[in-house]
Amino acid sequence: MSNAPAAAGPAAYVPPPPLTGSARTWGTIALSAATFMNVLDTSIANVSLPAIAGDLGVSPNQGTWVITSFAVANAIAVPLTGWLSQRVGQVRLFVLSVLLFVVASWLCGLAPNMTTLIAFRALQGFVAGPMIPLSQGLLLSSYPRVLAGLAMAMWSMTTLIAPVMGPLLGGWITDNLSWPWIFYINIPVGLVAAGVAWSLYHKRETPTRQLPIxxxxxxxxxxxxxxxxxxxxxxxxxxxxxxxxxxxxxxxxxxxxxxxxxxxxxxxxxVVDLALFKKRNFWAGALALSVGYGLFFGNVVLLPLWLQQYMGYTATQAGMVMAPVGLMALVLSPWVGKNLSKFDPRKFASFAFLVFALVLWMRSRFNTQADLATIMVPTIVQGVAMAFFFIPLVTITLSGIPPERIPAASGLSNFVRITAGAFGTSIATTAWENRAALHHAQLVESIQAGNGPAMAALQGLSTAGLTSEQALAQVNRLVDQQAFMLAANDVFLVSAIIFMALIPLVWLSHPLPSTAGSADAAAGAH
CATH class of the missing domain: 4.10.860 (DNA Excision Repair, Uvrb; Chain A)
Known part of the structure; x- marks a missing residue:
């Protein structure tokens, strides 16, 4: 009998039962809306940079710190989620994070100069850190074990669509309203999301303890x-x-x-629970998810750059080419979530990597005559890969982790994924430019007196009234276009090969307790 009080203590914390009916629906909408708003802000400012830089009287290069400051602060805050949630409580921390994000967004819109805007963007990125990991944890607690896959499907759809919607929405707002509105639109969304989340979850608060800093x-x-x-x-x-x-x-x-x-x-x-890496499913799942995401994100950045700089597409047209990437993901994600309990998630993840490899192989076959339909087909197919990518790998990563460690595990895996995305972008764009320089040098070598087609082209341009310098400049532009296309093909092909090499990594993870238990594992034994 003397042990009874201990049984009722924090060590015996029993998670609340799943939500039901309209409460679960509204909970899903509120958590997803907050996540969407957060992820959207990582990309919405990209296309608005020229307008922001011009309005605040700085160069576009200085303007890129609007993106960098958010990314740096966000990357620092995300892995702190587990530690903060133990001190504050998951629900309080989530709602506080959303409300502070709203305040920071309002301040960004009011910023009178670039220095102030960069400071407020850093604040915005920092307070946004806990939002994504906690939305995962709270969403999993809202659904019964058997529907955990569906919960992750709902969550992943927002993280898949927001990066694509960001540039489209940012461009439209900048053209039709003014750049501060890319920040002001967060205010109503955030206030509603915070209000709904608090009303539904405040009685489901997790226990807290005073951890030393x-x-x-x-x-x-x-x-x-x-x-x-x-x-x-x-x-x-x-x-x-x-x-x-x-x-x-x-x-x-x-x-x-x-x-x-x-x-x-x-x-x-x-401050960061690195002991999670002792769990094989955590490190294998997080590594596969992060490398895959880094490859995906690097190529998502590269394709619009190539289309705008060397294929004559406007920013809006390039955005439209990328937009259908979410269509198949939207359609298939709920099916993947519902059926995850019937299949080994490692098979779904392997299928995703195969489709990603196919998509990138198709892109590696592009040439400068590629029309819109040719460029769109791989983009649409890529949505299939995205639907089978996030949900199974998040399920594997979080499998077998107790509820109180879910925020720490989700924060750490999201941090690794975000970092991999930054690496992927830098590596893809740098490799693209380096390979283009190499191809340019090789192509220029063939333009000499003995090359009939090259001489004929120069002769034709001269006949059209161009001086020899203008003719050579025109040929150089064509060589540039060809060199950057060949370089993009190289990056796409290598990315396809790496996706294929990731498949064995997925199979290093342990099988989940049973096919029916795969969703249970994702729920972290709720």
């Missing part, structure tokens, strides 16, 4: 993540490791990471 771990996290993110953002402009600044930042990032790992693995109350 790991100030050394937090400081090291800020230093190495900040240095790494800035290295990735300014590297290409500064010719990477030919720049002393980039080298210094990279050294700070590597040394900071090494010290951070040593400190966090030996501290009693680490």
């Amino acid at each position: 790991d100030s050394v771990g937090l400081a090291l996290l800020v230093i190495w993540v900040g240095a790494m993110q800035v290295t990735l953002d300014i590297g290409k402009e500064n010719d990477w490791f030919h720049s002393g600044v980039v080298v210094a930042l990279a050294v700070v990032a590597v040394v900071g990471l090494a010290l951070f790992l040593v400190w966090e693995l030996t501290d009693k109350h680490p």
